[in-house]
Amino acid sequence: xxxxxxxxxxxxxxxxxxxxxxxxxxxxxxxxxxxxxxxxxxxxxxxxxxxxxxxxxxxxxxxxxxxxxxxxxxxxxxxxxxxxxxxxxxxxxxxxxxxxxxxxxxxxxxxxxxxxxxxxxxxxxxxxxxxxxxxxxxxxxxxxxxxxxxxxxxxxxxxxxxxxxxxxxxxxxxxxxxxxxxxxxxxxxxxxxxxxxxxxxxxxxxxxxxxxxxxxxxxxxxxxxxxxxxxxxxxxxxxxxxxxxxxxxxxxxxxxxxxxxxxxxxxxxxxxxxxxxxxxxxxxxxxxxxxx
Amino acid sequence: xxxxxxxxxxxxxxxxxxxxxxxxxxxxxxxxxxxxxxxxxxxxxxxxxxxxxxxxxxxxxxxx
Numbered sequence: 001x002x003x004x005x006x007x008x009x010x011x012x013x014x015x016x017x018x019x020x021x022x023x024x025x026x027x028x029x030x031x032x033x034x035x036x037x038x039x040x041x042x043x044x045x046x047x048x049x050x051x052x053x054x055x056x057x058x059x060x061x062x063x064x065x066x067x068x069x070x071x072x073x074x075x076x077x078x079x080x081x082x083x084x085x086x087x088x089x090x091x092x093x094x095x096x097x098x099x100x101x102x103x104x105x106x107x108x109x110x111x112x113x114x115x116x117x118x119x120x121x122x123x124x125x126x127x128x129x130x131x132x133x134x135x136x137x138x139x140x141x142x143x144x145x146x147x148x149x150x151x152x153x154x155x156x157x158x159x160x161x162x163x164x165x166x167x168x169x170x171x172x173x174x175x176x177x178x179x180x181x182x183x184x185x186x187x188x189x190x191x192x193x194x195x196x197x198x199x200x201x202x203x204x205x206x207x208x209x210x211x212x213x214x215x216x217x218x219x220x221x222x223x224x225x226x227x228x229x230x231x232x233x234x235x236x237x238x239x240x241x242x243x244x245x246x247x248x249x250x251x252x253x254x255x256x257x258x259x260x261x262x263x264x265x266x267x268x269x270x271x272x273x274x275x276x277x278x279x280x281x282x283x284x285x286x287x288x289x290x291x292x
Numbered sequence: 293x294x295x296x297x298x299x300x301x302x303x304x305x306x307x308x309x310x311x312x313x314x315x316x317x318x319x320x321x322x323x324x325x326x327x328x329x330x331x332x333x334x335x336x337x338x339x340x341x342x343x344x345x346x347x348x349x350x351x352x353x354x355x356x
Binding site for chain 2: 167168178179180181182183184185232233234235236238
């Protein structure tokens with residue numbers, strides 16, 4: 001009984017710690033918390049019961065784990081669907097890749113809660129409660145530190161860049177963005193716009209930045225943190241990222257409400273590298289050969 | 293995979309009607325640059341499109 005309770009406790013604690021609410025805005029309301037915490041509790045309950053049940057020769061109990069896995073896969077579906085629908089009402093969309101990443105994280109956090117509960121209860125059952133608690137504390141720390149992916153700042157250098165117009169054509173450094181006819185729009189962009197260039201450090205990073213979903217995530221994160229100077233009827237002020245075909249550099253143009261270059265660079269550096277955009281051409285012989 | 297046409301010309305605002313042939317988008321003829329700018333602005337706000345300059349006196353409104 002102690003082992004099970006300990007397992008549930010640590011599993012649930014892990015889920016609570018992983019429930020962070022920041023500028024990503026989700027979940028932010030008590031209802032959102034309740035949904036995720038109760039699922040976390042169920043996950044840790046199932047995890048904590050598995051090993052004691054197995055040792056008591058209740059083999060059917062293990063089938064519940066597979067049931068739980070199916071259940072949590074549904075969570076990913078639900079998250080994906082919800083966030084995709086909410087996308088329509090956002091001024092700067094997250095993009096499908098970012099949504100997929102968030103949905104996967106929600107699913108994985110439940111598995112993690114279940115796994116921690118399982119390990120803690122197993123150790124507490126087989127050895128003693130103190131050993132279980134020690135493992136639990138270690139697992140919580142590991143969950144907090146290891147479940148973090150790389151960010152843009154680690155795969156690329158981010159630096160301020162100059163915005164200019166040549167006739168109606170808008171450039172950030174020498175990267176062409178778009179053609180804008182209206183004088184007023186051009187004046188606003190020159191006055192309020194900020195440009196940054198994101199330079200990949202190697203060929204792996206270049207491929208990550210080439211991904212359109214990754215670029216949408218950068219635009220969305222920058223816009224959420226600095227505010228965005230646009231409304232539904234001013235499509236020309238949407239933040240955009242364009243690629244320099246020769247070098248793989250990416251440039252971002254954004255009209256933030258808070259015109260603060262340092263904060264923008266910081267925001268871009270902190271954008272997570274999305275799992276779906278990650279590719280490693282340097283791991284292949286052809287990719288390495290082509291790199292030089 | 294995109295299954296929708298996401299970029300299309302909503303309207304054309306021109307100073308010289310001879311530069312624009314018949315097509316899918318409505319053509320608005322403006323008397324001068326100021327009127328062209330004004331019409332383009334109104335249309336852009338109403339249709340949520342973006343005005344692009346073809347640099348021959350023709351503006352197009354594109355839905356992005």
